[in-house]
Each structure stands twice: as structure tokens, then as C-alpha cells.
Amino acid sequence: MRPATLLSAFLLALATPAAAAPPPPARGTVALTFDDLPELALVEDQDYADALTTALLAGLRRHHYPATGFVVGGKLEERVPARQSAILQQWLDAGMELGNHTFSHESPREIGAAAYIADIAHDDAVLRTLLAPRGLKPRWFRHPYLETGTTAAARRAIDTWLRRHGYRVAPVTIVPSDYEFAEPYDAALARHDDVHARALRRAWLSYLQRSIVWYRQAAHALFGRDIAHVLLLHATRLNADTVDDLAAILERNRLKVVPLSRAMRDPAYRTPDTYVGKDGLDWLSRWELTLKKPLPWDEFREPSARIQAEYARVDKDAETTPLTLEQSAPPAAEEEPAPAP
Numbered sequence: 001m002r003p004a005t006l007l008s009a010f011l012l013a014l015a016t017p018a019a020a021a022p023p024p025p026a027r028g029t030v031a032l033t034f035d036d037l038p039e040l041a042l043v044e045d046q047d048y049a050d051a052l053t054t055a056l057l058a059g060l061r062r063h064h065y066p067a068t069g070f071v072v073g074g075k076l077e078e079r080v081p082a083r084q085s086a087i088l089q090q091w092l093d094a095g096m097e098l099g100n101h102t103f104s105h106e107s108p109r110e111i112g113a114a115a116y117i118a119d120i121a122h123d124d125a126v127l128r129t130l131l132a133p134r135g136l137k138p139r140w141f142r143h144p145y146l147e148t149g150t151t152a153a154a155r156r157a158i159d160t161w162l163r164r165h166g167y168r169v170a171p172v173t174i175v176p177s178d179y180e181f182a183e184p185y186d187a188a189l190a191r192h193d194d195v196h197a198r199a200l201r202r203a204w205l206s207y208l209q210r211s212i213v214w215y216r217q218a219a220h221a222l223f224g225r226d227i228a229h230v231l232l233l234h235a236t237r238l239n240a241d242t243v244d245d246l247a248a249i250l251e252r253n254r255l256k257v258v259p260l261s262r263a264m265r266d267p268a269y270r271t272p273d274t275y276v277g278k279d280g281l282d283w284l285s286r287w288e289l290t291l292k293k294p295l296p297w298d299e300f301r302e303p304s305a306r307i308q309a310e311y312a313r314v315d316k317d318a319e320t321t322p323l324t325l326e327q328s329a330p331p332a333a334e335e336e337p338a339p340a341p
């Protein structure tokens with residue numbers, strides 16, 4: 001054996017055990033954003049909305065996580081309006097930032113640019129009233145359905161309005177479709193099916209883990225490095241019940257939570273987004289078009305067909321019959337143990 005061969009054999013022997021264990025993920029950062037405030041709950045019950053808010057905010061504070069919530073002003077007129085407003089105060093009291101998500105959560109594709117801008121302005125008025133007593137102003141805007149305008153003229157009009165009113169669009173780079181798990185979760189809780197609720201929590205967390213890995217890989221494919229990410233979640237009971245699991249997943253992926261404003265300092269966010277069309281695209285998909293570099297779509301997985309079907313079913317059912325806790329609760333007598341003989 002020549003010395004060089006010996007040396008390579010030695011190096012190979014050294015390298016083999018290390019190769020068996022996957023390398024730890026690179027350290028990175030992520031900003032947490034929660035859409036559809038005051039809450040996104042399928043259950044028509046103010047107590048349910050209040051309780052999920054309290055649990056979600058307590059969880060975020062327990063982990064010292066900053067977050068940005070995006071408000072749909074029209075939802076303040078639903079359920080018990082005074083208590084819906086109180087939910088937003090709770091977010092502010094917890095030190096979270098609030099942004100604009102339009103008043104009615106309509107899509108610019110459906111209503112056109114002029115009506116869409118009016119809807120943003122309506123939400124802006126609500127937010128300014130809410131924030132002014134605290135000396136704050138809204139500065140972030142999140143597009144419902146991530147739709148940014150179907151024509152170049154529409155997109156220009158929307159962007160111009162936002163800029164003139166001091167808004168910056170809040171992009172998203174990790175989009176794990178949490179609502180598809182959250183609505184079946186609400187439905188399972190409403191019918192007191194704890195076994196299924198637990199299964200949905202597990203399914204969600206495993207999909208979240210998979211999503212984080214994929215979107216980080218995808219960003220790497222575009223920029224050749226890890227970028228500061230923005231995670232899109234919703235203000236749901238599911239997220240309230242899994243904050244500690246989220247924290248464990250972020251830790252496992254070595255992602256540190258930072259404020260949105262910090263994440264947005266990453267130069268990646270200066271990459272132009274020139275997409276015009278009807279689709280609601282995340283920002284990696286937009287930059288894929290600008291940079292003309294393909295994302296690893298072969299490895300992308302939607303939530304399972306079972307989750308998608310369950311989501312479609314509960315969402316449709318809720319349109320015809322609002323879901324309430326009482327409605328599906330088993331009679332109390334069934335829960336009681338038989339009296340001792």
C-alpha cells in the first residue's frame with residue numbers, strides 16, 4: 001500500500017463514523033407571524049377565542065418569543081365585539097406588534113385593486129385608533145392569501161398606497177398551512193374527541209418539522225446560504241396548545257426567534273419580487289421567478305390527503321352549521337361513573 005493510499009484509508013476511517021450521523025442544521029433565525037387576529041377559530045364561542053388567546057400569548061411569553069399579529073378589523077364586529085377588541089389589547093399588553101391584514105380579508109383577485117385598497121385603508125383606520133393611545137403606528141402589511149395583485153397596474157396601485165402610508169409588506173418564507181390542521185383540531189375539541197385531537201397535534205408538528213427543513217433548503221437553493229426566515233402561522237387553538245412543541249422544533253432546527261424587523265434586515269429581502277398574477281405565492285416562490293433558480297419541488301410535500309380531506313369537510317360543514325362546543329358535547333350523565341351499589 002502506497003503512503004497516499006494509506007493516508008486516504010486513514011482519513012476515510014476517520015470520516016465514516018461522522019458521516020453516519022446527520023450534521024446538525026446550521027444556526028439560523030426566524031420571525032413568528034400570526035395571521036387573522038383577533039383569532040381564527042372554527043368554534044363560534046367567545047370564551048373559546050379568549051382562552052386560545054390567553055394560552056397562545058402565555059406560551060409565547062414563556063419562551064420570550066416576540067411575534068407580529070396581523071389584524072382583520074372586520075372580525076372585531078363578530079362574536080362579542082368588546083371582547084374581540086380586548087383580545088388585541090392582550091396582544092399589545094404582551095409586547096407583540098400588530099399589523100394590517102385588511103378589514104375584510106378579501107382577495108384583490110376577487111374584488112379588484114380599488115376595493116382592495118379601500119379595505120386596507122379601513123383596517124388602517126381601525127389599527128391607528130387602537131395603537132395611537134400607546135404612541136404606536138402600524139408598519140407591516142400582510143396580504144390575505146398572499147395575493148399581491150393580478151395585473152401590473154393593480155400591483156403598482158396597491159404597493160404605492162402601502163408605501164405612502166408607511167407600510168412595508170411582510171413576506172413569508174415558511175408556509176406550513178397550519179389552518180388545514182387547526183380547523184379539524186377545533187372540530188375535534190368541539191366534539192370532545194381528545195384522541196383525534198392528539199393525533200392532529202402530532203400530524204401538525206411532524207408537518208411543521210418537514211416544512212421548516214424544506215423551506216430552509218429551498219432558500220439555500222436560491223441564495224446559497226441560510227436566510228432569516230419568516231414563519232406564517234395563525235392565531236388558533238392548535239398553535240396555542242403546541243407552543244412548547246414549536247419551541248422544541250425550533251431548537252432542534254437551531255432557529256432563534258427574532259422580531260420581524262430584525263429578520264427583514266437580511267439582504268435577501270431586498271431581492272425584487274416582480275410577480276404579477278392570480279396566485280398567492282410565498283416569497284421563495286416569487287424569488288424563484290426573479291432569480292430564475294429552481295426550488296427543490298420534487299421534495300415538497302403537501303399536508304396528507306387525509307388532512308386535506310378532513311379540512312375541506314369541516315370547513316364546508318361550518319359554513320352551513322356554525323360549530324359550537326355545546327352542540328357536540330356528550331350528555332354529562334354519560335361521563336359520570338355508575339353509582340356504587
Ligand SMILES: [Zn+2]
Pocket residue numbers: 035036101105144145
Ligand atoms: Zn389571513
